[in-house]
Amino acid sequence: MIELRNLEKTYGETHALKGVSFSISKGEIVGLLGPNGAGKTTAMKIVVGYLLPTAGSATVAGLDVVSHPLEVQRKIGYLAENAPLYLDMVAQEYLEFMADMRGLDAVTRRRRLARVVEECGIGHVLTRPIGQLSKGYRQRVGLAAAILHDPEILILDEPTTGLDPNQIVEVRQLIRRMGKTKTVVLSTHILPEVEAACDRVVILIDGQVRADGALAEITRSRVQVAVLSTRDPAQVREELGHLEGVVSADSSDRGDGFHAFRMHLAGDHEIGEAVADLARARGWRMRELKRDDRSLEQVFRELTESAAEVVA
Amino acid sequence: MSAASAGGAGRIPSPVRAVAVRELRAYFDSPIAYVFLTVFAGAALFTFFNLQAFFTRGMADLRGLFGPLPLLMILLVPAITMRLWAEEQKQGTLEVLLTLPVRDVQLVTGKFLASWILLACGLALTAALPISVALVGKLDWGPVIGGYLGALMLGAAYLAVGQFLSATTENQILAFILGLVVCLGLYGIGTESFAGLFSDRTAAVLRAIGTGARFESVARGVVDLRDLVYYASLCLFFLAGSVMAVRARRWT
Known part of the structure; x- marks a missing residue:
C-alpha cells in the first residue's frame, strides 16, 4: 500500500x-x-x-x-x-x-x-x-x-x-x-x-x-533467564554454556541459595525445554525460567545509544 | 445559514468556491472586512469632497473619486491580502490545505476571488457618490462605469501582488509593508514626476510599466482596452507567482 x-x-x-x-x-x-x-x-x-x-x-x-x-x-x-x-x-x-x-x-x-x-x-x-x-x-x-x-x-x-x-x-x-x-x-x-x-x-x-x-x-531478546538452586554456580554456568545455541552464560547470586543464570543465545530458537531437562537430570531446583523480553523502551534506548556510538 | 450549505443537492462542489467562501467568511467574522470597508468608503468620500473640492469645481463628474483611488487601494489592499497565506503558515493550516487533493492554482484562485469580492464591496459603497452627483447634475454614466471597471482591474493587480508577497513571506507585517512598497513602486515609476527624470524612450517604457500613468486616463473616463489588458496581465503574472511561491514551500 x-x-x-x-x-x-x-x-x-x-x-x-x-x-x-x-x-x-x-x-x-x-x-x-x-x-x-x-x-x-x-x-x-x-x-x-x-x-x-x-x-x-x-x-x-x-x-x-x-x-x-x-x-x-x-x-x-x-x-x-x-x-x-x-x-x-x-x-x-x-x-x-x-x-x-x-x-x-x-x-x-x-x-x-x-x-x-x-x-x-x-x-x-x-x-x-x-x-x-x-x-x-x-x-x-x-x-x-x-x-x-x-x-x-x-x-x-x-x-x-x-x-x-x-x-x-x-x-x-x-x-x-x-x-x-x-x-x-x-x-x-x-x-x-x-x-x-x-x-x-x-x-x-x-x-x-x-x-x-x-x-x-x-522486543524479543536473546537472553534466557533461569533461576536455579545450586552450591556450585560455576559448574552450572559451564553446563548451561554448553547447551546448543548458547553463546555464553553468567550468573548472579540471589542470596538464598538460588542463582539467576542468564544465557545469551546465538539465534532465536527456544531453549527453555533443554534447560528444564538439564535441571531435572542434575537435580537442580528451579524457581523461574523465562525469556528476558525487553520492553520497547529498552529496545528504543539501545538503538538510540548504538546510533549515538556510530556518530561518536 | 451559509453560502456553502445553501447550494442545494444538485450543486457541484468546487474547491475554488469552498476556499473563496471560507476566506470571505474569515474576513467578515473578524473586524478586517468592516474596518476595510469603512476606511475605504470614508477615505473616498473625504478626498472627494475636501481634497478634490467637488463643490468649488462645479462640474458633475467623478474625477475627484477616481483620481485618488489608486493610492487609496495601494494603502488598503495589502491590509486585506497580507493574511492570505501568512496566516495559514502561522496557524499550521497550510499543511491541511496542501495535503488536500486540490491544485495550488485552485487555492490561489479561491483566495484571490475572496479578496477581489471584498474590494468590489468597497468600490460598491462609493457608488453613493455617482448616484448623488446624478441627482444634483447631469452625469455622464459612461466614464463612471469605465472608471469602476478600471479600478476593479487595477485593484485585481494590486491584490495579486499582495497575495504573492503573503505567500513568499511568513510574517503578516512584512507582507503588508512589502505589498505597500511594491504597489507604490509599480504606481510611482509611471508617474510624470518619476518618468520625467529619464530620457524619452526610458520614460515611455516606465509609463508603460507603471500602473499610475495608465490610471490617470481611466480617471478622466477614458478606458483603453490596452490598459485593462495590462492590469489583467499584471494580475495573472503575480497570481502565477503566488502559485509558484506556494509550490516552492514543498521544497523547503
Whole structure:
C-alpha cells in the first residue's frame, strides 16, 4: 500500500532522512517510532504530498507521490501534528469546508458528516468555534476531518500529544477501531501507544530505519533467564554454556541459595525445554525460567545509544 | 445559514468556491472586512469632497473619486491580502490545505476571488457618490462605469501582488509593508514626476510599466482596452507567482 525506497530529504544543512526504505501492506497498523527529530514527521509529510523528497521515491497504492499527488491525496486521510485547524471556524463549518474541498457531493457529504461526527463523538461541540474547544476535542475534530472521505489509508502524526490520560485512551480506541478497515500509520514517541495499537513498528533514528518488524519480534531478546538452586554456580554456568545455541552464560547470586543464570543465545530458537531437562537430570531446583523480553523502551534506548556510538 | 450549505443537492462542489467562501467568511467574522470597508468608503468620500473640492469645481463628474483611488487601494489592499497565506503558515493550516487533493492554482484562485469580492464591496459603497452627483447634475454614466471597471482591474493587480508577497513571506507585517512598497513602486515609476527624470524612450517604457500613468486616463473616463489588458496581465503574472511561491514551500 505504501512503499518508501531510499527516501532522502535535506533541509539546508540538515539531513532529515538518509535513505529510508520500508513498505506497509494493506490493512496493517504501523507505528513509526523514534526520538524527536528522527525524521518521522518528514517521512509522513512526503507520503501525504506536503513535502517533496530530495532523492528516492515514495509510492502509495502504486502511485508515485511526486508525479500523482492528487490521486494519492484522495486515498489518504491525514492528521498533522497538533491537529492544525481554522480556529475562527465553527466545527460544523470546518467539516463542511473540508467535505467541499474533497469534492463530496451533497448527499455523500450529509451521510459522511453524520457518520464521522458520531464516530468521533463531537456531536455536542459542532456549533462551537474550534478556537474554544479543548485540545482533546480539537484532535477529534481533526480526526473527523481526516476520515471524512472514508480514506483507505490513515496517517496520523502524534495523534495523542497534549491530551490527558482519558483523552489518550479515547483517541487510541478510535484509532484501533479505524484500523479494522483501514491501513493506519501513526507516529509517536510515546511507547505504550504503539504497544496498544500497532501490529508492527518501524523505528527511525537519525533519519534511518533502525528496526522494522512485529512488536513481539523486536522486543524479543536473546537472553534466557533461569533461576536455579545450586552450591556450585560455576559448574552450572559451564553446563548451561554448553547447551546448543548458547553463546555464553553468567550468573548472579540471589542470596538464598538460588542463582539467576542468564544465557545469551546465538539465534532465536527456544531453549527453555533443554534447560528444564538439564535441571531435572542434575537435580537442580528451579524457581523461574523465562525469556528476558525487553520492553520497547529498552529496545528504543539501545538503538538510540548504538546510533549515538556510530556518530561518536 | 451559509453560502456553502445553501447550494442545494444538485450543486457541484468546487474547491475554488469552498476556499473563496471560507476566506470571505474569515474576513467578515473578524473586524478586517468592516474596518476595510469603512476606511475605504470614508477615505473616498473625504478626498472627494475636501481634497478634490467637488463643490468649488462645479462640474458633475467623478474625477475627484477616481483620481485618488489608486493610492487609496495601494494603502488598503495589502491590509486585506497580507493574511492570505501568512496566516495559514502561522496557524499550521497550510499543511491541511496542501495535503488536500486540490491544485495550488485552485487555492490561489479561491483566495484571490475572496479578496477581489471584498474590494468590489468597497468600490460598491462609493457608488453613493455617482448616484448623488446624478441627482444634483447631469452625469455622464459612461466614464463612471469605465472608471469602476478600471479600478476593479487595477485593484485585481494590486491584490495579486499582495497575495504573492503573503505567500513568499511568513510574517503578516512584512507582507503588508512589502505589498505597500511594491504597489507604490509599480504606481510611482509611471508617474510624470518619476518618468520625467529619464530620457524619452526610458520614460515611455516606465509609463508603460507603471500602473499610475495608465490610471490617470481611466480617471478622466477614458478606458483603453490596452490598459485593462495590462492590469489583467499584471494580475495573472503575480497570481502565477503566488502559485509558484506556494509550490516552492514543498521544497523547503
